[in-house]
Amino acid sequence: MSTGVAEAADQMCTSDPRSGGLLRLATCGSVDDGKSTLVGRLLYDTKSVLADQATAIEEVSRRRGQDGPDLALLTDGLRAEREQGITIDVAYRYFATPRRRFILADTPGHVQYTRNMVTGASTADLAVVLVDAGKGVVAQTMRHGAIAALLRVPHVVLAVNKMDTVGYRESAFTAIADEFTQRTRELGVADVTAIPMSALTGDNVVEPSTRMDWYGGGTLLSHLENVPVGADPIDTPLRLPVQYVIRHPSERRQAVERWSAGQLASGRLKVGDGVVVRPSGASSTVVGLSVLGKETDSVWAPQSVAVRLADEIDVSRGDMLTAGRAPRMLRHITAHVCHLHDRPLRARQRVLLKHATRTVPALVDRIDYGMDVTDARRLPCPDGLSANDIGGVQIRTAEPLPIDDYLENRRTGSFLLIDPQDGATLSAGMVDTRTSDGGPGAGAAH
Template identity: 65%
Template sequence: MHTPTVPLAAENTDATQPGSLLRLATAGSVDDGKSTLVGRLLHDTKQVFADQLDAVERVSRERGLESADLALLTDGLRAEREQGITIDVAYRYFATPKRRFILADTPGHVQYTRNMVTGASTAQVAVVLVDARHGVVEQTRRHAAVAALLKVPHVVLAVNKMDLVGYAEDRFARIADEFTEYARALGVSAVTAIPISALRGDNVVDPSGRMDWHTGPTLLEHLETVDADRDASGSAARLPVQYVLRPQSAEFRDYRGYAGQITSGVFRPGDEVLVLPSGKRTSIAGIDRLGERDVDAAHAGQSVTIRLADEVDVSRGDLIAAVEQAPRVTQEVSATVCHIADRPLRAGDRVLLRHGTAVVKALVRSLDSVLDLETLRRLPGPGALRANDIGRLTLRTASPLPLDDYADHRRTGSFLLVDEVDGGTLTAGMVAADS
């Protein structure tokens, strides 16, 4: 019997099953060793091809180095190699028998802090590196603030270059205590501190015999076992509508489906749902996945097509949400933001607001405060938000939006402000975020 192919917007990529995929971001000040750490992870987990390693060893010898500079495995941009720093977000994929990883290696220089927002926005773990010689510096605090702002569920403090301080336990303990105290003041509930030497491989993949006083896991052991599934499938269900599917073929003459990726929760046939912002209430008649018709349930991270029981006006940009714990629909938006554009943002600016699959016009009504990263005080009434500033603002949108609190739903509680003229991204926002 022939089973018709189910029309779908995108292939299902279910990355939420336990142990399947971990998204992490590395951050730290310039020269703290992020690229070397990433190179060490790739090298020691056997993710590097022989010709890649040969090329790295050849360049290292030309530079007069005694061993391979593993940072060359990740610093792919010519400008980075010339300057010896990372200036863009470099994404790397690697896998072990226990877990798959997508790693965002984010820049360390202060002028590229905004790039960390990009890398950490979807991360489940933030690995913040600190040079054991220098300890916690301003950029360390800035990266901790961004991780707290983005509500990254797990923060790891990797105290690097322990080989340059004689693997001293007391030095590690002082840095760990200072960072943990600062992170807690930002609202980070727990920090896992690990002493490492990325250059020599201590406590990165394999345990270090030179730091037998450290009884915790290596960095890789922690990443392989950290609970990355705190989230989404246990939250209220949300599906931003990406496409409305109405095939014209005879076998799907009466088919009408709403396709997108579930950002949180679980949908099942028969569930009562709301279509927002209109507020129309209906139920789910059926759920289809790529190659599968009428599945029993669909979970966060899966791309699906939902069929509704009633003929409801639904279009791209709408949100299908569970009736219980539905998001509020509003035109007044109060949010914490990280400004990422070189162009300052000022009260009175007219922008576009991108939320999920929706795009609406918005007005910046007020800039309420900017965060002093040294004192963690909010300074009221800034005249403008400039690149890398973290502040609070109030917006008025031209049409209603269904908004969650970012602390509850990272995907449907976040947005971007975009320049109306050139389409450039100005600001990343978190609805009602507390940092």
């Protein structure tokens, strides 16, 4: 369920893998909680706004009769969004401070755009869930908290916004923070940091507030700059989905060399390491690594790399180079899916399943249940899953796939379901290998 924008930006991570140089975050919240203003404040106060952008925002704000610049316009860039005063699509923004670089997915707040929030949060290291201090925790707040839990977003920030509307009272903040933390803990969210703020006035967004001396924590930006990101790739199993194979003449060997290229989904790889090619099971040793056309001794996730193996074994697009704990080879898959398309997903429906760089025919065997994402209750869904629905499904693939549990590896534990007729993306899925089954051989799905 990866996004091209996030993957492209990941290529910049060529420094030490434990340095945490890049943080991917998603912002979410109910309509009118001030999410767009918060994102605008982050961009504006970190000097991430170009001069012509600032001038344009000031001009639009003046035409609306506003005293100061409407920072929400920095993210609500589409004309339709401006006219309606809401954020419709996922907007990706980039900014940086001396300590860290950021990719921010600004997701919509309406219930009918739940699928957009899933898209934006699927690759996030951290989710910022906004709450209006005057309204408190509402159903949409818990919907976003539940989705963050389902997607296993490692860190959640509860941004209690509009503290200026409640007189900056500590009691108002504490009540909201306690309720959200307790309810999301029951859903499986382990790390919640609550921050009182006002995006409109700038309190505790980038600069510390002088109006809430009872608060002893840091600002939102300081938390984003210091939160730990990712696991040490040395300790995670190697997963390298092969995107394409490069063949070119070698002056050293007077022969054609084959390099398998792709983006590391997890793990670290060094010259001399042994690898196993999935699904064939063939093994070899790494004798060459190349990043951006320059040979190197080691690489780590999420770098893109070309790998040369010692043996002339068959490696093609869709294969996966692995090391360490082996992935399970699955044909019968149990998963949660978020349905993205306006056409329903139904039992016995033929689909294409895209896992990493491999796409295979598949069949939706069963739809076991839908889910009330405000409290994770399971619901019957006899008519299938409609747009924005989340549910549990059983899928059978035409051939075994090397899959990890989503809890352990979000990249190789996720997949997309695609309509074989028109190529439309139907659903995004998260695999539960504990209840999945390898299946009898590699025959076609039927």
